[in-house]
Amino acid sequence: MIRIVSRLLSLTVGTGIIIIGIERVGISLIPIIAGLGIGGLAIALAAQSSVENLIAGLILLIDRPVRVGEYCRFGEGEGTVISIGFRSTRILSVEGDIISIPNAKFSQLSLLNESRRNR
Secondary structure (H helix, E strand, O other): OHHHHHHHHHHHHHHHHHHHHHHHHOOOOHHHHHHHHHHHHHHHHHOHHHHHHHHHHHHHHHHOOOOOOOEEEEOOEEEEEEEEOOOEEEEEEOOOOEEEEEHHHHOOOOEEEHHHOOO
């Protein structure tokens, strides 16, 4: 998470420096900002599911309903959590299959953490 925050911060500072430099040269930023707004809207609509998975992944990492190595039942499946990433959660099923579930879907499933049953 520290790496992501530092990259976002450096991107913001770099963009600010470029904008100040363009203004000092005397170039009008209004047409550029209008074009970026339309392009940003198109990118936001295209990346909607990716952003949803990223936010759900952060919620899973912060809330910690399950941790790596714990056995859980989710929806209609069950298994041991192998990894929790920003896009998906991977689970080793009882049959030995690796199940990869997008975090947005996994965070909405009913979840029973059997490893913490007695705690």
